[in-house]
Amino acid sequence: MATIYQVSELAGVSLATVSRVMNNNAKVSDKTKQKVLDAMAQLGYQPNSIAQSLASNRSNSVGVLVSELHGPFFGDMMSAIEETLRYEGKHTIITSGHSDEKREKESIEFLIGRKCDALILHAEAVSDEYLLELEQRGIEFVLINRYIESLKNRCICLDNRQGGYLATQHLLNLGHRQLVYVSGPLWKQDAQARLTGHKQALNEANIAFTQAQLFEGDYRQDSGCKGLDYFLERGQKFTAIVCANDEMASGVMSRARQLGIVVPDELSIVGFDNIIYASYLYPTLTTIDYPIYDMGKMAAYSILKTVYNKKDVQVTPVFVPKLKVRNSSIQHT
Amino acid sequence: MATIYQVSELAGVSLATVSRVMNNNAKVSDKTKQKVLDAMAQLGYQPNSIAQSLASNRSNSVGVLVSELHGPFFGDMMSAIEETLRYEGKHTIITSGHSDEKREKESIEFLIGRKCDALILHAEAVSDEYLLELEQRGIEFVLINRYIESLKNRCICLDNRQGGYLATQHLLNLGHRQLVYVSGPLWKQDAQARLTGHKQALNEANIAFTQAQLFEGDYRQDSGCKGLDYFLERGQKFTAIVCANDEMASGVMSRARQLGIVVPDELSIVGFDNIIYASYLYPTLTTIDYPIYDMGKMAAYSILKTVYNKKDVQVTPVFVPKLKVRNSSIQHT
DNA sequence: TTGAAAGCGGTACCAA
DNA sequence: TTGGTACCGCTTTCAA
Numbered sequence: 241m242a243t244i245y246q247v248s249e250l251a252g253v254s255l256a257t258v259s260r261v262m263n264n265n266a267k268v269s270d271k272t273k274q275k276v277l278d279a280m281a282q283l284g285y286q287p288n289s290i291a292q293s294l295a296s297n298r299s300n301s302v303g304v305l306v307s308e309l310h311g312p313f314f315g316d317m318m319s320a321i322e323e324t325l326r327y328e329g330k331h332t333i334i335t336s337g338h339s340d341e342k343r344e345k346e347s348i349e350f351l352i353g354r355k356c357d358a359l360i361l362h363a364e365a366v367s368d369e370y371l372l373e374l375e376q377r378g379i380e381f382v383l384i385n386r387y388i389e390s391l392k393n394r395c396i397c398l399d400n401r402q403g404g405y406l407a408t409q410h411l412l413n414l415g416h417r418q419l420v421y422v423s424g425p426l427w428k429q430d431a432q433a434r435l436t437g438h439k440q441a442l443n444e445a446n447i448a449f450t451q452a453q454l455f456e457g458d459y460r461q462d463s464g465c466k467g468l469d470y471f472l473e474r475g476q477k478f479t480a481i482v483c484a485n486d487e488m489a490s491g492v493m494s495r496a497r498q499l500g501i502v503v504p505d506e507l508s509i510v511g512f513d514n515i516i517y518a519s520y521l522y523p524t525l526t527t528i529d530y531p532i533y534d535m536g537k538m539a540a541y542s543i544l545k546t547v548y549n550k551k552d553v554q555v556t557p558v559f560v561p562k563l564k565v566r567n568s569s570i571q572h573t
Numbered sequence: 574m575a576t577i578y579q580v581s582e583l584a585g586v587s588l589a590t591v592s593r594v595m596n597n598n599a600k601v602s603d604k605t606k607q608k609v610l611d612a613m614a615q616l617g618y619q620p621n622s623i624a625q626s627l628a629s630n631r632s633n634s635v636g637v638l639v640s641e642l643h644g645p646f647f648g649d650m651m652s653a654i655e656e657t658l659r660y661e662g663k664h665t666i667i668t669s670g671h672s673d674e675k676r677e678k679e680s681i682e683f684l685i686g687r688k689c690d691a692l693i694l695h696a697e698a699v700s701d702e703y704l705l706e707l708e709q710r711g712i713e714f715v716l717i718n719r720y721i722e723s724l725k726n727r728c729i730c731l732d733n734r735q736g737g738y739l740a741t742q743h744l745l746n747l748g749h750r751q752l753v754y755v756s757g758p759l760w761k762q763d764a765q766a767r768l769t770g771h772k773q774a775l776n777e778a779n780i781a782f783t784q785a786q787l788f789e790g791d792y793r794q795d796s797g798c799k800g801l802d803y804f805l806e807r808g809q810k811f812t813a814i815v816c817a818n819d820e821m822a823s824g825v826m827s828r829a830r831q832l833g834i835v836v837p838d839e840l841s842i843v844g845f846d847n848i849i850y851a852s853y854l855y856p857t858l859t860t861i862d863y864p865i866y867d868m869g870k871m872a873a874y875s876i877l878k879t880v881y882n883k884k885d886v887q888v889t890p891v892f893v894p895k896l897k898v899r900n901s902s903i904q905h906t
Numbered sequence: 907t908t909g910a911a912a913g914c915g916g917t918a919c920c921a922a
Numbered sequence: 923t924t925g926g927t928a929c930c931g932c933t934t935t936c937a938a
Contacts, residue, residue, distance in 0.1 A: 243915055244915065245916095257923090259916070262916095263917085266918095266923085269923060272924080288627075288915050291930090294627050294931070309655055310652045310849070311648060315643030315647070318642045319669065326668065331668075350659065494855070517853065520794065522854070576932085577932060586908075590909075591932095593907095595932090620932075621931050627916085627933090628914055629932075
């Protein structure tokens with residue numbers, strides 16, 4: 241592997257000059273430049289990125305923390321981030337936090353230890369204080385799907401409240417009056433916001449919301465099944481069920497089928513996220529579209545702009561959810 | 574950020590000694606060691622991984638190439654790899670190749686340029702020659718789901734032929750005699766192998782296989798729909814359909830529903846891969862389990878063993894697929 | 907068992 | 923516009 245030194249020798253110029261043409265950040269005469277370029281080509285020179293990093297204090301890598309590497313949701317996010325960054329020659333280092341405070345922290349510190357220039361965090365369990373501390377330490381980062389007022393210029397968010405609102409409004413528009421809600425873990429910000437939107441829609445329609453209409457799930461399929469059982473066991477009356485994500489909705493759907501409840505005829509279901517297989521289910525799932533791909537892209541842009549000084553990018557921090565009507569919800573008669 | 578120099582000063586020893594206790598690869602007296610450890614703790618010293626890499630010519634990072642970052646399949650693979658490597662303090666750099674030769678090559682070269690110590694490749698489009706060339710260049714790598722005879726000690730494979738065989742055998746055991754097959758893109762090795770297994774099972778049952786019973790899909794859901802249409806349009810008679818992956822199977826399933834064909838009563842379906850949502854479908858999908866998580870883990874182990882000299886790992890290169898019977902296949906009457 | 911010092915392959919400041 | 927050179931923070935050989 242050729243080094244910058246060999247290039248400089250072959251081209252008959254100094255190290256500094258070679259460095260200049262590589263980074264082309266200083267004036268070099270066309271003639272000299274050409275000599276250097278020729279030498280590089282001849283040697284098949286590739287700069288050593290590690291040495292560059294050490295000298296420039298830039299690793300050209302961005303660390304990404306997601307909850308889970310698998311699962312339909314984060315794949316899209318990573319996909320967007322990696323594509324965008326690689327196009328600019330930056331690389332993506334990934335870690336997962338499993339929605340656990342300790343593991344999230346470990347992952348973040350791991351990434352910092354690897355000298356990432358910036359971090360893109362889908363951090364759920366770590367405290368606001370810790371995130372503020374990161375900022376104090378001078379770490380560059382953006383947050384996906386988490387809003388902290390004093391860090392607001394670092395947050396790429398979906399309006400989860402609005403999403404919850406839309407889901408419920410849709411059912412109300414279809415004539416449903418007896419609704420129940422399967423939420424996510426209520427310590428998570430997004431779960432709270434979605435529930436708030438739900439309540440707000442009910443409120444506007446002058447329908448009371450009581451605790452009996454709420455089941456707190458964990459965003460996993462199984463808790464959808466449990467949620468449905470829960471409501472049925474208590475003799476709760478309902479014609480529609482709102483789930484805080486699609487996985488739980490799919491759980492409700494399969495449990496309903498086991499119990500002989502016909503969806504959507506006897507029970508309408510609405511999910512949230514619009515994960516890929518929402519459209520594979522039977523019936524296909526009405527849901528709220530979460531533009532996670534675009535949000536991942538935006539996070540990457542934001543880093544490119546603030547950390548790598550890429551000028552021509554516009555960062556929009558708040559995304560708007562959209563209702564996606566499919567076959568799991570129907571007019572109440 | 575404290576440097577090794579400051580630690581050495583505070584501890585009253587040389588740089589070399591500090592380095593030794595960090596890597597504990599040489600004798601250091603307990604007393605000296607303790608002084609160094611104390612100094613490190615006091616300064617909150619964290620070694621600079623970039624500098625370590627430059628000096629040691631080791632980046633402690635492993636590059637991973639997958640076809641797609643999203644999608645149910647690769648998530649599990651990445652998940653396994655990242656977990657395993659991080660446990661050993663290595664980091665995982667990911668890229669995607671989109672099953673396209675040019676992009677796969679670009680990704681691989683990108684990873685090499687970033688000085689990855691080793692690569693884990695799910696390379697589909699790149700030629701055998703290119704891979705051989707990589708070996709010539711002294712690049713360390715393992716291949717997932719691709720078998721090349723002269724690189725066999727680098728291959729972590731599933732016996733795809735056996736999987737195809739099991740899927741078909743299952744249907745034959747259920748009494749089906751009229752089968753059709755939706756394959757993957759036949760330029761892909763795994764698609765070929767699965768089809769071969771299918772033919773073999775038919776052959777053993779003395780059932781002829783003709784081109785009319787084959788539709789070449791692209792592993793995506795939509796081609797499952799197309800496949801079903803294809804067979805129906807030609808008036809092909811069949812009571813069961815074997816799909817080379819679950820996504821296409823789910824396509825067949827939803828198309829069948831649209832057409833009013835009842836699964837499994839009128840049509841049995843078997844998939845391949847056992848992706849997460851195979852069990853969410855209705856009816857739940859009978860499929861062949863592809864232990865991709867374990868295979869990812871094995872790939873990581875293999876790297877740890879050969880590249881990072883971790884001794885106590887056993888590498889098993891060939892994995893065996895297993896039949897997973899669910900509700901989409903039923904006895905033919 | 908310890909220390910001195912020569913790299914690793916670049917960047918970037920200061921002079922010329 | 924160019925060259926000289928002092929780092930960046932660590933590893934590793936060689937001597938002591």
